[in-house]
Structure formats: C-alpha cells, structure tokens
Amino acid sequence: MTHTSLPADDDALLPLDAVRRGPVPAARSPRGVPEPAATLPVARVVVDTPLPHLDRPFDYLVPAPMDAEAVPGVRVRVRFAGKLVDGFLLERAEDTEHEGGLARLERVVSPEPVLTPEIAALARIVADRYAGTMADVLRLAVPPRHARVEAEKPQEPEPGEDAASGGPGPWADYPEGEAFLAALAEGSSPRAVWSALPGTGQDGLEWPRAVAVAVRETLNGDRGALVVLPDGKDVALADAALSAALGPGRHVALTSDLGPAERYRRWLRVRRGHVRVAVGTRAAVFAPVRDLGLAVIWDDGDDLHAERLAPYPHAREVLALRAHHGRAGLLIGGHARTAEATRLVATGWAGPIVAARETVRARAPRVRPAGDDAELARDEAARAARLPSLAWRALRTGLEAGPVLVQVPRRGYLPGLACQSCRTTARCGHCRGPLALRGGHAMPYCRWCGRIAGQWRCAACGAARMRAQVVGARRTAEELGRAFASVPVRTSGRDGVLAAVGDARALVVATPGAEPVAEGGYAAAVLLDGWALLGRPDLRAAEETLRRWMNAAALLRPGAELVVLADSSLPAVQALLRWDPVTHAERELAERTELRFPPAVRIATLTGSPAAVREMLGDVELPGEAQVLGPVPLDAPRGDQVRERAMVRVPQAAGTALAAALKGAAGVRSARKSPEVVRVCIDPLDVI
Known part of the structure; x- marks a missing residue:
C-alpha cells in the first residue's frame, strides 16, 4: 500500500495542533475579579456561536475553585456578549494576548472531558475546509450531554485479549487483500480503495465479514478502528459481523435510533477507552476512538454520507482528513466506485484492491439488458412495454428457485401525473406543485401543499383526465401481485424498510437502497425504469445509477439472471454487463477533468x-x-x-x-x- 501525501490542495491542510488563538474582547465579570488558579490561570474556550466573525477561541480566567475541574475538553458556561453561553475548554495557558481584564469561567458544566485534542483539531480543519465555524462542527462531533448517563458507574471493559486470527477470510479473493491485512496487523497505515465482489457466501453478505476481518487485524496491531456506513440497515449487518469476529463487548454501534441517552452512553464508552471500535452512520466520523489505526467507509457514493447541517461535510472527506493527520489507515469500499475515490488512486494517495477478472466472472450475476437488438427483434412490443417478455421470463424462472428482487426507482404509487391529452405535467392550482396519487382509489393531491385536486383541469389544453408520468413501487407491487397471484409480494421502501427476507419464493419490490438481504441470495432480479435514473439532469446520474444497480445485483446468487431495462449501448449499462466499475469511474473522472467538474x-x-x-x-x-x-x-x-x-x-x-x-x-x-x-x-x- 502507498503512503504518499494527499493530492492537490490537501497539502495546505492544517496540522493537528492548529487551533487558532485570538484576543479576547471580554469585560470584567460583574461579580468582580476572582482569585485565579495558581497555575495555568487562562482558559481558551471555543464559544458556541454560529457567527463566522467570532470563529476563534477566547480567553477566560479560571477561578481557583474550578482549577481541578477545568481541564481541556470539558463543557463550560461563560459570559459572552452579555449572555451565558455554552462552550468547550480547549487548553489552559499561563498568559493571554488580551490587554485588560478577563471575564471568568462561570462554571464547569461537567468534569467529563468530552472533547479530545484530536477531535478538536479535526473540527478546526473541517470547519476551515468547508468555510464553516468550529462551533457548527462540534455540534456534529459531540452529542448532547446526559447527566444521568455520566453519573452511572462506568462499565468495565472486557478482558483485552486479542481476537484470534481466523485467516484472511473474504480478503483471500483479492490479490492485494492479505498484504493489506498484514500491514494493519503490523501497525502500518495502508490506504486503499476496495472494489468489493458481488454475491453472498454461506454466512450471508461478504462485505461485512471483510470489514470485520480488517478491524480484527487492526485491533491485533494494538490500535482502534472506526467504520462508517450509510444507514441503519448496513450498521446492523456490520454490527453482527463484528460481534462474530471480535467477540462480545469489543465494539459499539452508534445510530440515531438508539435514543439520546443510549447513544451518549455508548459514545462515552468510546471516549473513555473502554472499547476501541465504533461503527455507525455519518455522525460517527467524529467518534473519539483512541489510537485510531483504521477508518472504513462503505459505499461512499451514497448521498446519506453528506451531512445536511452546516458546514455540510462529507463523511469520506472527513475520514480522509482524519486518516491523513492521524497517521491512520483508510479503506474506501463499495461494489461501485466514485470519481472521488478514483482520483485518490490516480494520484497515488491510495492503492486499489480489486479481484481478478476470473473471480469476478465466477461471482457476478448474468446481466441481460432488455433493450438489446436481439430481444427487440423477438419482442416487437418490448420497446414500449414497462415489463417486456424478457423480464417476465426472468421473474417466472427465478420464482421457481427462490425470492426475486424488483428494483423500482420511485417510491409511492403514482408520484408523477400529466395531462392525458397534451402530456403537460399536472400541477396544483394553488402553489403550482406536482400532483400525485397515493392509491388506486385516491384523489390526486399536491406533493407540496397537500391539497386535494378533485376539480383539476389542464392549464394548457383544458382537459380533465390524467395519466401516469412515472410509476412508483407500490403501484408496481400491485401490478405484480395481480400477475403472480399465488406468490407473496413484499415491499421495502421509505414507508418501511425490510432488513432481510427468507429463501422462500416471493416477489420483493424495493426502492434503491432499501433492498433487503435474501437468505442465500436472490434467484433473479429485474431493474425497472432505467431511464428514470439515467435521464436525471445531474452530474452524477450515470455514476449514481451504476452504484444503485450494482448494490442490488450484489444481492443475487452467483450466476443468477439480472434483467436491466435500459439501452445496452450506454456506458453505465456496459459497466454493469462486464461488472467493471473501475473503468467506468476512470472514464467519469477523465470526462470531468476535461470539463472542469468535481472532483477535478x-x-x-x-x-x-x-x-x-x-x-x-x-x-x-x-x-x-x-x-x-x-x-x-x-x-x-x-x-x-x-x-x-x-x-x-x-x-x-x-x-x-x-x-x-x-x-x-x-x-x-x-x-x-x-x-x-x-x-x-x-x-x-x-x-x-
């Protein structure tokens, strides 16, 4: 694995101790100047304020009674602009650059040092990279306090025996896999972009087991590990694999559905060093894992990795910064590959982990596009049909051997309506929002304001009848249920995500990202409405479409039939046919570089x-x-x-x-x- 510096503008990143200081426009406390602490009487505090022009540490006086509790990393209350506000104590110092008297710390909220120097420095780096404030980043990094949880008797860590090395496991299928594990076990910091093989093994999906093996070797090298996943379904898979590989009590899972108290309890176990492995969704990128040796992010192209709150950091970039400055290893994994990960390989900052073509061919499904010339010659109606005969044959044959997956790009019933006569998009007469249908016997409603459009008429031609623009997952399930009356139909999407299904025959209709794992793998799959994904006006449309297709295809049994309803001449379809996400990502990166688009x-x-x-x-x-x-x-x-x-x-x-x-x-x-x-x-x- 390679160990060169970050590419491009990353050479301008700040060092770990680059927490900026500044003069303090603070006044004397109205209660008078207290007796200062005998040593290090100045506390540098980052104040919880969203104002960009105040994004710097401020100096405060440490009163002698607070000397023992006012340690770096604790939560404090200070007087700022005439109000009591929260803050974090970054460090103690002997003197200050501020001329004049200092306001004092009002109180130490808790003696628990929740902000480590590493996370404080990382927050400063992330804030500067994304043009945000350190206070905004710390809101993402440190969960809210629960006094009752802090007062609980600390749970003693499990005996610190190394996990037994069970061999390379799934990494044996990759030429560079065993070298990657050896580097982790030796305490090195390899950085890799991993193109995971499709298919399932005897123990289910193999990528969670591969991640668990890499974490195990990192622990055996006496360092901690952090695993970041898109959603709770993936966290549950990795959580089970880590429990099997490491034993009980050696890691914690951090997700929002735990509730504030339980999440803070587990977060404190990581902060106190009781466990050295954390797995979770994007907020876990800031988990204070001690002696971090490996950071893992799975499926970095998923938009769930992009933070919705200011300053809107991406989990992949935060982990890359953390690995670079903390001298830790980094593993970016997925069935597909993003242009951003490809750039890291192209610059030499990370190395590729890719299986041999013979192994890929043995593990990949058998992909057939419904729009190829031979199929169109056999079925003249296939060009206009939403489910051409090839798809029907795949569904019928697959149901004889087990469950079958149908991926539908849109959720709901009929999420888009248009005029029956002129095809103009049907819009609400009140707010101009798009109209949709919730069910076969429902009235059209506005997706923006929720009003019922019972008296709708087309603004362009005056017609009163509508037609479907796109068909959602629930309408698809209804149609398939009528076509395969004796087969149970199960849906998985926004209204309810299934984690897993059995090996019995069933039709599983799912939206992208919500596909449940089938026991033993799916016997067949159909990817509907490829045009709806590929035709979006988005820079990442082809990359995102291939990622969604490959994630669904990876759930199939090796050699199972996969039908994709899209033009076989398109690059994304060709990449799926050959199961070659690397070449597609390299082409995407080259085109974006030529056109001056990210990540170039x-x-x-x-x-x-x-x-x-x-x-x-x-x-x-x-x-x-x-x-x-x-x-x-x-x-x-x-x-x-x-x-x-x-x-x-x-x-x-x-x-x-x-x-x-x-x-x-x-x-x-x-x-x-x-x-x-x-x-x-x-x-x-x-x-x-």
Whole structure:
C-alpha cells in the first residue's frame, strides 16, 4: 500500500495542533475579579456561536475553585456578549494576548472531558475546509450531554485479549487483500480503495465479514478502528459481523435510533477507552476512538454520507482528513466506485484492491439488458412495454428457485401525473406543485401543499383526465401481485424498510437502497425504469445509477439472471454487463477533468435571495484562478420566494484559499448584521 501525501490542495491542510488563538474582547465579570488558579490561570474556550466573525477561541480566567475541574475538553458556561453561553475548554495557558481584564469561567458544566485534542483539531480543519465555524462542527462531533448517563458507574471493559486470527477470510479473493491485512496487523497505515465482489457466501453478505476481518487485524496491531456506513440497515449487518469476529463487548454501534441517552452512553464508552471500535452512520466520523489505526467507509457514493447541517461535510472527506493527520489507515469500499475515490488512486494517495477478472466472472450475476437488438427483434412490443417478455421470463424462472428482487426507482404509487391529452405535467392550482396519487382509489393531491385536486383541469389544453408520468413501487407491487397471484409480494421502501427476507419464493419490490438481504441470495432480479435514473439532469446520474444497480445485483446468487431495462449501448449499462466499475469511474473522472467538474476542481455554491447573493459576491476577494458561474434563479420549492444560486469554481490547489475567502465574506456579513443569510456549500453533491 502507498503512503504518499494527499493530492492537490490537501497539502495546505492544517496540522493537528492548529487551533487558532485570538484576543479576547471580554469585560470584567460583574461579580468582580476572582482569585485565579495558581497555575495555568487562562482558559481558551471555543464559544458556541454560529457567527463566522467570532470563529476563534477566547480567553477566560479560571477561578481557583474550578482549577481541578477545568481541564481541556470539558463543557463550560461563560459570559459572552452579555449572555451565558455554552462552550468547550480547549487548553489552559499561563498568559493571554488580551490587554485588560478577563471575564471568568462561570462554571464547569461537567468534569467529563468530552472533547479530545484530536477531535478538536479535526473540527478546526473541517470547519476551515468547508468555510464553516468550529462551533457548527462540534455540534456534529459531540452529542448532547446526559447527566444521568455520566453519573452511572462506568462499565468495565472486557478482558483485552486479542481476537484470534481466523485467516484472511473474504480478503483471500483479492490479490492485494492479505498484504493489506498484514500491514494493519503490523501497525502500518495502508490506504486503499476496495472494489468489493458481488454475491453472498454461506454466512450471508461478504462485505461485512471483510470489514470485520480488517478491524480484527487492526485491533491485533494494538490500535482502534472506526467504520462508517450509510444507514441503519448496513450498521446492523456490520454490527453482527463484528460481534462474530471480535467477540462480545469489543465494539459499539452508534445510530440515531438508539435514543439520546443510549447513544451518549455508548459514545462515552468510546471516549473513555473502554472499547476501541465504533461503527455507525455519518455522525460517527467524529467518534473519539483512541489510537485510531483504521477508518472504513462503505459505499461512499451514497448521498446519506453528506451531512445536511452546516458546514455540510462529507463523511469520506472527513475520514480522509482524519486518516491523513492521524497517521491512520483508510479503506474506501463499495461494489461501485466514485470519481472521488478514483482520483485518490490516480494520484497515488491510495492503492486499489480489486479481484481478478476470473473471480469476478465466477461471482457476478448474468446481466441481460432488455433493450438489446436481439430481444427487440423477438419482442416487437418490448420497446414500449414497462415489463417486456424478457423480464417476465426472468421473474417466472427465478420464482421457481427462490425470492426475486424488483428494483423500482420511485417510491409511492403514482408520484408523477400529466395531462392525458397534451402530456403537460399536472400541477396544483394553488402553489403550482406536482400532483400525485397515493392509491388506486385516491384523489390526486399536491406533493407540496397537500391539497386535494378533485376539480383539476389542464392549464394548457383544458382537459380533465390524467395519466401516469412515472410509476412508483407500490403501484408496481400491485401490478405484480395481480400477475403472480399465488406468490407473496413484499415491499421495502421509505414507508418501511425490510432488513432481510427468507429463501422462500416471493416477489420483493424495493426502492434503491432499501433492498433487503435474501437468505442465500436472490434467484433473479429485474431493474425497472432505467431511464428514470439515467435521464436525471445531474452530474452524477450515470455514476449514481451504476452504484444503485450494482448494490442490488450484489444481492443475487452467483450466476443468477439480472434483467436491466435500459439501452445496452450506454456506458453505465456496459459497466454493469462486464461488472467493471473501475473503468467506468476512470472514464467519469477523465470526462470531468476535461470539463472542469468535481472532483477535478473545487466548487462552492452560494444560495440565497438575489440581492444577498450579489452582495456577497461583491464583498468576497476570490482567488485569482476563480471562475464565477451565475447567479441563476432556482425553482422555489414552496411559495413565491425567489432564490438564486451562484457557483465559484477553482483548481484543486486553490480550494483552501476559496474556503477562506468565502468564510471571510460571511464573517463580514455577520459582523454588520446582514438580515439575509447566504448558504455557502463547498463541494456540493448537486452541482447540476
């Protein structure tokens, strides 16, 4: 595995101890100046404020009675701008750069040091990379306090015996697999992009077992590990595999559905060093694992890895930063591959782990596109049919051997309606939102405001009849239930996600990402409405479509028939046919590099009212290489509010300068109390 430095603008990242200091505009406490602590009387505190122009540590006086409790990492309360606010104590110092008296710490909220120096430095780095504030990042990194949980008697860790080495397990199928495990066991920090094989073994899916084996070897090398997964279903799979590989009590799972108290209890076990392995969803990227030796992210192309709260970091980028600065290993795994992961391989920062072609052919399903010339010649109606005869044959044959999977891109019943006569999209007369149907006997309703559109008429031609634009998963399940009357039909999607199904014959209709794992694998699968995925106006449409298809196809038995309803000449379909995500990702990266799209460049978006966006663009001092695109109006999601978005594009090497410039401009706006907020997002997923 390779150990070179991060590519492009990552050479400008801050070191681990780069927590900025600043003078303190603090006044004397109204209660008078207390007796300061005898040693290190100055506390540097990061205050919980979202204002960008105040994103720096402030100095406070440590009263002598608080000397023992006011240790780095504890939660504190301080007086800031005339109000009592929360904060974290970063460090203690002998003196301050502030001229004049210091305000004192009002109190130490808890003696539990919840913010480690590593996570504090990581929060500073992430905030600067994404043009955000450290306080915003710390809200993501440190869960809310539960005093009752902190007061509980600490659970003693299990005896610290190394997990028995059970061999390479699934890694034996990869030429570089055993070398990767050996490097982890020796205490090295390998970085790899792993293209996982499809199919299931005797113990179910193999990727969770492969992750568990890598974690086991990291523990045997006397270091900790962190595993980040897209959703709770994947966390449950990895949790079971880690329990089998490591034994009980050697790891914790961190998910939002645990509830605040239980999640904080498990998080404290990681912070206190009682366990050295954590697995969870995107919030777990900041889990304070001691002596981190391996960070794992599975399926990094899933949009669930992108944080919805400011400053909108991506789990893959946070883990790469953490691995780079903490000298830890990194494993980016998935059945498909993103252009961002391919760039890490292309620059030499990470090495590839790919199985031999003979192994891939033996494990992959047998993919058949329904739109090829031979099939169209046999079935003249196949071009217009939603389920051509090839798909029906695959379903019928697969049901003779076990469960069959049907992937439908859209959830709901009929999520999109149009005029029967002129095909104009049917919209609400009140808010212009799209109309949809919840069921076969329901009335059309607006997906934005919820109003019933019982008296709808087309605004273009005046007709009163509608037709379906797209068909959702529930309508598909209803149609298949009528066609296969003796076969049970099960659905999995937003309304309810199935984790697993048995090996009995059944039709499983699922939306992408909600496919349950079948015992022994699916006997066949049909991927419907490929046009709905590939035809989206999105930079990542082809990459995302291939990722969803391959994740579904990986649940099939080796050699099982997979029918995809899409044109076989398209690159994404060809990559699925050959089971070659690497070549597809390399082509995507080459095309984006030529067109100057991410990840070849860094892009920032500024979204807000037209006046606010233009004002900020006028204030910001952009790098010389910056190119401003827009602003252009956005479709308002609700109501009549007008919003615009501008994009700023710079080379990778200027990414840090761009983030600093935008953060400075946001600080200027907050300092002068501009009433309108401009949302700044660095490297957004939705560029187009």
